[in-house]
Structure formats: C-alpha cells, structure tokens
Amino acid sequence: MSNSGKSVVSQLRRLISDGELAPGKRLGEVAVAEQLGVSRTPVRLAFRTLEQEGLLQRAGKRGFQVREFSDTDVRCAVEVRGVLEGLAARRLAEQGLSSELLGQLELWIQKGRDLLAKGYLDEDDVVDWSELNLGFHDAIVASAGSEVIGDAIARNNHLPFAAADSIILDTGALEREYRKLQLAQMHHELVLQALRDGEGARAEMLMREHALVGLRYAEVLEGRSR
C-alpha cells in the first residue's frame, strides 16, 4: 500500500479515465481514502481539484460522483479546444511570430515529416507523434501572449478525450491512423504557413478544423460514404 509517490489527484484522474471508477459512481471520502491507502485529508483536497477540473460533480447535498459524458460532450470538448487553439493561433498571426518560435515549429514539423516518411506507421511511432504534436500545439499556445488562453485549454484538456494528444486510440488500425496523421501533418504545415504570412483568420480556421481530426474523420478516411 505504498503510493505516496504519485499524488492522489493523478491517481484518481487515471482511475477515472481508465473507467475503473464508473461514470455516475458515487465516491465516499473514506472509501477512496482506504482504496488509495491514505487518510481522508488528501482525498478531500483532491475532490475539490477534480471537481474544478470537471471530472467529478457534486452529488446532491452530499458527496461527489464521477461525471458521465455523452457523445455530445465529447464533441463539444473537442470543439472548445478548437476555438481556443484557434484564438491562440489568430493572435499569434496578428502579433507576428518570433524567429525562435518559428524555429521550434519548423522543428516539430520536420519531425512529423520524418516520422511519416517511411509510408506507414508502427506502434512506436504513436508515442513519438504524441510528443511532437504536443510540442507543436504547446508552442503555439504558450506564445499567444497570455496565460489565460493556455489555462482555459489546460482545464479543458483535463477531460481525457479532449486533449490534443488523444487523437490516436486505435493501434489496431494503423493504416487508417497513418492517413489521419498525414492530414494532421498537413494541417500543421498549413498553420505554420498562415502564421508566417500573418493570415490570422486562416490560421484560426485551420486550427479549428485541425481539432476535429480524429473525431469525424474516421468515415472519410475509411472510404465509407456514411
């Protein structure tokens, strides 16, 4: 029962997003405390944090329960990320990007090219893409001029299905995922082009569309007509 290393918050986050704590399940402080082998105090603190993050919600007068999300919630969370990252990109395009940011973005994009160059995807590539994708997005958001936008995105990203690196889920259909990443890579390159040319509206629009990759693209990339 030794787990003082990882914080209670992250443990609970993982339990929730792994579904081990079922959506709608009511959480008692004592029960969770015992399960995690800690006292009630850190659990109480964690519940407040998780509530603000949106993973827990108050259950009536007393206690919390695991929040359940509908398909619409998932869709909206992705769109929220889209408009927020779009906002960041537009601001960046309008204020102009520094040469070092330009260098960073080109680096991530080059990594993406390298990763996709061999024409297919294997499982190790997934974590690499996740890293470079995160790097690209973070670089843009961090340079948007205000922490406020980044904070809003970070809070939204606490919903496990909303984060930018949650694109890939299906490691069993790597051909489809490859085409998905090809598209995402193209988006990255176009976004950089728009940013460099000061095309704020286009950069915003591209980021918003980019967020939707992995959401409704499955049918198109499968060749289905729906």
Add this chain to the structure above:
Amino acid sequence: MSNSGKSVVSQLRRLISDGELAPGKRLGEVAVAEQLGVSRTPVRLAFRTLEQEGLLQRAGKRGFQVREFSDTDVRCAVEVRGVLEGLAARRLAEQGLSSELLGQLELWIQKGRDLLAKGYLDEDDVVDWSELNLGFHDAIVASAGSEVIGDAIARNNHLPFAAADSIILDTGALEREYRKLQLAQMHHELVLQALRDGEGARAEMLMREHALVGLRYAEVLEGRSR
C-alpha cells in the same frame, strides 16, 4: 469574527477581486485562516479551488500567491469568453432553437428595450441590465447541448474582469454607458435574428464581437479618434 455563513472560497474571491489581497501577495494558510476566523482546513480546501479557478497560483515550491493579470490577460479572457459563447451560439443556430428558448430570449430582449426606452440611464438600471444580460447569455449557453461549453465559460468567468456582466464599471459616465448598452442591445437582437434564421456563422461572429463591448469601445463611443 462570525462568518460561517459565507464560504471561505467566496470570501477569498471577493477579497481578491476587491484588491484587498494585492496581486502577487503570498498567502499563508495560517495567516488567511486567522484573518477569516476559521481553521486551516477550509482554507486549504479553498486554496485548491481558487488555484483551479486561476485566481491563485503556486508560489515556488511552497504556498500560493494572488495571481496578477496584465492588460493582455484581460483582453484574452474577454476573447476567450467571446469564442466560447460564439461556439455555443453557432451550435444553437445549427441545431435550431426550441420555442421555449425563443420565448425566453425574446423576453430578455424586450426587457432590454424597456430599460433603454426612456433614453437615458440611471444607477438602478445597471443592476437590471446586469440581470437581463446574464439571463440572455445563460439561456444561450445552457441550451448549447453540452455542459462542457458552459463549464469552460464558467471557469473563465471566475476571472473577475471576464464575466459577461462586468461590462459596466463606470457609473460616473452614464451617457457613455447608455450608448454602450444600446450597442449591446442591438447585438442581442441581431444574435436572436441569426439564431432564428439558422445563420450559425453570423451568430458566432456576433457573439464574439459582442464580447468585446466594454473593452475597446470606449474610445469610439466617446467620439475620440484615438
């Protein structure tokens, strides 16, 4: 020192937005606990909540400090609300509004017309406008189909200068505020028109512009050319 009625979180929120706790000031748990006349426990819980809300930030390895906001932060927070409410409005326009929502919105708009009809503003009108403005915005956000968007807006609104009803600050220049509200009222009416006609892009654009009222409109409404 009796204050068990209001929660520690709201007390701290008020102290921060009133500036009694200066931005950048480091908050110790014991100091705040004594000042509020409670024990450390509720303060510790409150700090976690306020941190998530963005009003506090961790100060180094230990403790929290009151977050300070730049002009850019204010600008960005307002834009964040703009894009999020814009997203809500677009979704609403695309899915179509129910007749009861239509009724609600028309009610708030009618109240706005009534309030502005006499051609000037007095101090009592300010709270009335705040109420109807809040009602109009909340009705749209609540009907956008998912709690997720509303939550993101709510979290953003914890920044005191970002909330939709923080438009009016200057009760000393009521003529200027009157023209500001005239414009806001026009926005409300146009938004409803766009929503009713299913013009998603226009509804979104209007909401985004609407959020900027009270931000940079001062110069224009004053007649200054800047």
Add this chain to the structure above:
DNA sequence: AGCCTTAACTTTGGATCCAAAATACAAGCA
C-alpha cells in the same frame, strides 16, 4: 396497513496534532 415521528447510523466539514519539507539564519571555514 400506511404514514409520520424518532432514533441510530453514515458521511461530511472543521479543528487540532504530528511529521516532513523548505526556507531563513547563523556560525564556521577558506
């Protein structure tokens, strides 16, 4: 038999205590 009242139990909120970590301070050494 059904409903209301009351009592027992469960669960959370607040306070206090203890330990660990971090910072500040002081003394010793180069």
Add this chain to the structure above:
DNA sequence: TGCTTGTATTTTGGATCCAAAGTTAAGGCT
C-alpha cells in the same frame, strides 16, 4: 569578506478527532 554548511524556524501535508448535517431504518400511532 564571501561562501558553505549546519541548525532553527516557519510552513505545508497527512492523520485523527469531534461535531453537525443527512440518510436510513425502525417503531409507534392513526
């Protein structure tokens, strides 16, 4: 005099205790 190391103090994190509020269940009354 300046830097480093060791100690003391402050401050936070975790655990436990107590009280209050809520929930459940049982028993009595109509």
